[in-house]
Amino acid sequence: MRLDVERVRKDFPILQQKSHGKPLVFLDSAASAQKPQVVIDSISEFYAKSYANVHRGVYELSLRATEVLENARRKVAGFIGGEERETIFVRNATEAINLVARTWGRKHVSRGDEILITHMEHHANIVPWQLLCEEVGASLVVAPIDDAGQLDLQAFEALLSPRTRLAAVCHVSNTLGTVNPVAELARLTHACGARLLVDGAQAVPHQRVDVRGLDCDFYAFSGHKLYGPSGIGVLWGRAELLEDMPPFLGGGDMILSVSFEQTLYKEIPYKFEAGTPDIAGAAGLAAAVDYLDNLSLEAISRHEHDLLDYATARLESVPGLRILGNALPKAAVISFVLEGVHPHDIGTILDQQGVAIRTGHHCTQPLMQRLGVPATARASFALYNTRGDADALVEAIEMTRGMFA
Amino acid sequence: MNPELRELYQSVILDHNKQPRNFGELPDANGRAEGHNPLCGDHLSVAVKIEDGRLLAIAFEGDGCAISTASASLMSEAVKGLPVSEVRGLFERFHGLVTSDPTQESAPPDLGKLEVFAGVREFPIRVKCATLGWHTLQSALNSGDSVSTE
Numbered sequence: 076m077r078l079d080v081e082r083v084r085k086d087f088p089i090l091q092q093k094s095h096g097k098p099l100v101f102l103d104s105a106a107s108a109q110k111p112q113v114v115i116d117s118i119s120e121f122y123a124k125s126y127a128n129v130h131r132g133v134y135e136l137s138l139r140a141t142e143v144l145e146n147a148r149r150k151v152a153g154f155i156g157g158e159e160r161e162t163i164f165v166r167n168a169t170e171a172i173n174l175v176a177r178t179w180g181r182k183h184v185s186r187g188d189e190i191l192i193t194h195m196e197h198h199a200n201i202v203p204w205q206l207l208c209e210e211v212g213a214s215l216v217v218a219p220i221d222d223a224g225q226l227d228l229q230a231f232e233a234l235l236s237p238r239t240r241l242a243a244v245c246h247v248s249n250t251l252g253t254v255n256p257v258a259e260l261a262r263l264t265h266a267c268g269a270r271l272l273v274d275g276a277q278a279v280p281h282q283r284v285d286v287r288g289l290d291c292d293f294y295a296f297s298g299h300k301l302y303g304p305s306g307i308g309v310l311w312g313r314a315e316l317l318e319d320m321p322p323f324l325g326g327g328d329m330i331l332s333v334s335f336e337q338t339l340y341k342e343i344p345y346k347f348e349a350g351t352p353d354i355a356g357a358a359g360l361a362a363a364v365d366y367l368d369n370l371s372l373e374a375i376s377r378h379e380h381d382l383l384d385y386a387t388a389r390l391e392s393v394p395g396l397r398i399l400g401n402a403l404p405k406a407a408v409i410s411f412v413l414e415g416v417h418p419h420d421i422g423t424i425l426d427q428q429g430v431a432i433r434t435g436h437h438c439t440q441p442l443m444q445r446l447g448v449p450a451t452a453r454a455s456f457a458l459y460n461t462r463g464d465a466d467a468l469v470e471a472i473e474m475t476r477g478m479f480a
Numbered sequence: 481m482n483p484e485l486r487e488l489y490q491s492v493i494l495d496h497n498k499q500p501r502n503f504g505e506l507p508d509a510n511g512r513a514e515g516h517n518p519l520c521g522d523h524l525s526v527a528v529k530i531e532d533g534r535l536l537a538i539a540f541e542g543d544g545c546a547i548s549t550a551s552a553s554l555m556s557e558a559v560k561g562l563p564v565s566e567v568r569g570l571f572e573r574f575h576g577l578v579t580s581d582p583t584q585e586s587a588p589p590d591l592g593k594l595e596v597f598a599g600v601r602e603f604p605i606r607v608k609c610a611t612l613g614w615h616t617l618q619s620a621l622n623s624g625d626s627v628s629t630e
Contacts, residue, residue: 417544419522419609420489423603423605424485435519435521436521449543
């Protein structure tokens with residue numbers, strides 16, 4: 076099945092607008108993706124017709140709202156090949172990783188233990204582990220990457236030790252687009268008795284993810300990068316691990332019974348969902364999952380890889396432009412620097428041409444140091460982007476070069 | 481290219497970005513500070529030499545966008561030789577220039593060459609770039625033995 080991008084674009088109302096008088100060319104979906112009308116409608120429809128609190132009332136509306144939430148859980152679990160009870164709603168991937176650090180981490184990581192990450196991690200997959208290490212007296216170990224931006228697999232394996240409790244890696248690098256061989260990393264990690272957490276924020280919108288096939292232990296992602304609403308994210312974890320973990324936040328909705336002497340917690344996943352959840356967000360996320368399933372992730376992936384190849388070739392022909400990250404395989408994220416022009420200036424000038432890209436360190440400051448640059452410009456492609464968008468990008472970069480010549 | 485962009489990246493700014501003045505080390509400095517702009521990863525350091533309450537010499541180093549580099553460069557020219565007591569007032573007027581409402585008529589800022597940064601008003605996100613050098617200079621003036629000269 077081929078992706079009909081012109082039809083797809085009509086599904087995204089925000090793409091119909093102009094930016095600085097020019098057609099909007101949105102190339103920052105790796106930061107957050109735009110929303111199709113069906114997602115927007117699902118939220119307003121839920122508020123207009125089915126809203127009430129969940130898991131509480133015996134009245135019809137509450138039952139209907141509960142069904143909306145649990146239907147979303149069913150869809151999301153199916154989308155990644157997990158079970159419903161293993162699928163926990165959180166705010167975003169950052170919160171999902173913090174949840175694991177604060178619960179599983181505090182229980183299973185102690186003084187002298189090690190947590191292994193990679194040099195390409197987002198701050199969200201660095202800082203929670205630093206906090207944990209500081210708290211319990213464990214060490215953070217960093218697996219190196221090569222100049223193409225690929226994980227050094229041999230070094231990763233060599234750094235795994237009997238002291239390693241957990242490896243935490245991104246599935247796809249938000250800065251370089253590098254796709255990590257997660258199934259292989261799971262095999263290596265498990266072979267030394269450790270667990271594997273995968274930050275999948277950049278992977279789920281672009282490729283079919285099957286947590287069982289990957290054989291990871293935890294998988295975290297955000298709804299907003301998946302064309303869903305901001306404010307909802309997902310932590311998937313193996314049931315046997317989740318059952319053994321202490322709760323994250325305490326409060327209503329996560330308890331079986333509370334007395335001042337003892338509180339009993341609900342079964343998973345509810346044990347980890349204290350307080351009223353983002354029910355409307357779940358409705359929107361379910362609509363986003365349906366939308367992607369209808370288009371087919373395989374078709375989306377093919378479309379984005381065509382854009383990646385096309386844009387890479389066009390950008391490589393720009394004098395003075397250097398692309399950072401040439402991993403194989405690679406997702407449709409292109410980080411680049413332009414000789415003599417700071418990324419921040421590129422960002423401002425491109426914006427005035429209607430081209431929205433991200434500039435800066437992309438929440439990966441250690442990676443920037445490894446690459447030897449203070450910042451990069453980053454164009455990321457999504458299902459609604461076209462070759463014309465890549466042309467507009469290149470044209471605006473040429474204009475920038477002209478200004479700074 | 482639209483007029484706002486032309487105004488922001490006018491030739492004086494592009495020139496100072498390419499060839500920043502007073503760029504490098506100041507071996508006999510008696511005040512120093514580091515400045516960071518976490519949004520874009522820019523960082524620069526400002527070193528000053530102060531004698532008898534006067535800013536005798538200034539130099540800056542770092543890695544930043546055209547706006548922050550050119551601003552630090554033009555600032556270094558503007559403040560060199562000034563009594564330290566006048567630097568704060570100059571920064572306040574400069575800050576007013578880059579943050580004022582572009583749709584409102586305002587009195588001429590009387591900032592000489594620094595007025596090339598008036599275009600920053602149209603780009604609020606870039607105000608931090610234009611003022612990074614100035615903030616760092618303030619810290620440098622308040623650092624070490626230079627504090628006593630205030």
